Amino acid sequence: MNQDIFEKAPIPQAVAAMALPTILSMLVTIFYNMADTFFVGQTGDPNQVAAVSLTTPVFLLLMAVGNIFGIGGSSLISRLLGQGEKKRVKNVSSFCFYGGITAGLAMMFLFLLGMKPILSLIGCSSNTEKLARSYLTCIAFGSVFVVLSTAFGNIVRGEGAAKIAMAGMMIGTVVNIVLDPIMILAMDMGVSGAAIATVIGNLCSVLFYLFYFWKGKTILSISWKDFKAKEQVLTGVCFIGLPASINNVLMSTSNIIMNNFLAAYGDNPVAAMGVAMKANMLVILLQIGLGTGIQPLIGYNYGSGNLKRLKKIMRFGMLCNVIFGVCITIVYFIFSEPIIRIFIDNQNVIDFGVDMLRAIMLSGPFVGILFVFNFTFQAMGKALPSLILSLSRQGLVFFPVLILADRLIGLKGVVYSQPIADFVAIFMALGMFLVINKGLNKQNTSAAAN
Secondary structure, three states, X not given: OOHHHHHOOOHHHHHHHHHHHHHHHHHHHHHHHHHHHHHHHOOOOHHHHHHHHHHHHHHHHHHHHHHHHHHHHHHHHHHHHHOOOHHHHXXXXXXXXXXXXXXXXXXXXXXXXXXXXXXXHOOOOOOOHHHHHHHHHHHHHOHHHHHHHHHHHHHHHHOOOHHHHHHHHHHHHHHHHHHHHHHHHHOOOHHHHHHHHHHHHXXXXXXXXXXXXXXXXXXXXXXXXXXXXXXOHHHHXXXXXXHHHHHHHHHHHXXXXXXXXXXXOOXXXXXXXXXXXXXXXXXXXXXXXXXXXXXXHXXXXXXXXXXXXXXXHHHHHHHHHHHHHHHHHHHHHHOXXXXXXXXXXXXXXXXXXXXXXXXXXXXXXXXXXXXXXXXXXHHOOOHHHHXXXXXXXXXXXXXXXXXXXXXXXXXXXXXXXXXXXXXXHHHHHHHHHHHHHHHHHHHHHHHHHO
């Protein structure tokens, strides 16, 4: 663990050291997500593109389970390191490893046994049901690998090993990208090939992290003798992990519900929104990547009581995210049609996709502020504000807006519902932080007086 990065390095240097590897790994992840859609799109079959779009929310559920242990464990580990409790760090990482295996197996059986209602729930039509079934069946058998790779990409970052976390994610993603054209096109496996490539990529990530632990150059542990669920390990992980995973669950749920609304207007709008959302992932994942990268810095400084440094890290992170957002949004507005055309050569889908991409990018310059707030709440162990934000952006705010906009405006209302919900959530996050900041200022004043 490089303690200077947490305590002494200049803010830009510390943020760069922790966030740049995360952002780079997110970039590769974006290309992997886009590659799936791109190579499936090369089949020339809009139904296969729609099937991948429909099943993406279900795949996000696996990532949500991984984030229970990943974000929850990373937050607790960084705070424990700030408090100097290294033994408990081993207990937490071991718990997250075995908990991830158990949860992954549970999700596998859930997907396989509940396939029929799942396909109905996500809005499959007669044209897409068989394709979606083949994709989800392959993903189900790789559930453990998806959960563990998601979890330990965050866990190792919690001890400050951002480059290791980046390497693990990039290895799996590069393998996936290489296998996509081979399995989807050369072997003519279509959506099944995309799913198998995804599973193999996640397996490679897990093997890399296991090798990292086997080498022993870490204060973390996956040894059974260090496994412990008591002494606030289980509660400490789940207290933050569950709100973080709820965010992923709501991302899945909101996508499923939106796809159901879009399906009423035909399969082409579903395919178009799938492509637009894939392109939108560039700005979202870059901003999430920066928030994820600075989370250990915030958690460590909160644990050690260095609140002044904590706030400086927050401000710098928000500035970076706004710059990212503005630049990408401008590019997307100017080149929206060529960007959509990269994924599919169907003019009807392209026409829908251009309007959809421009609409969902309206909040692009500012939504990164929301992610910094949310990761700050998680790093500080503030579960309730994190939970409220997670429930609001893609739940309590999004769903009513979606329903009302669909009834009043129709298809355009469905498309504009997410940016409206984003802006509402940003103001909610600011209000919650102002309340928390009063408490931090009082804490600082009391510490100074003593």
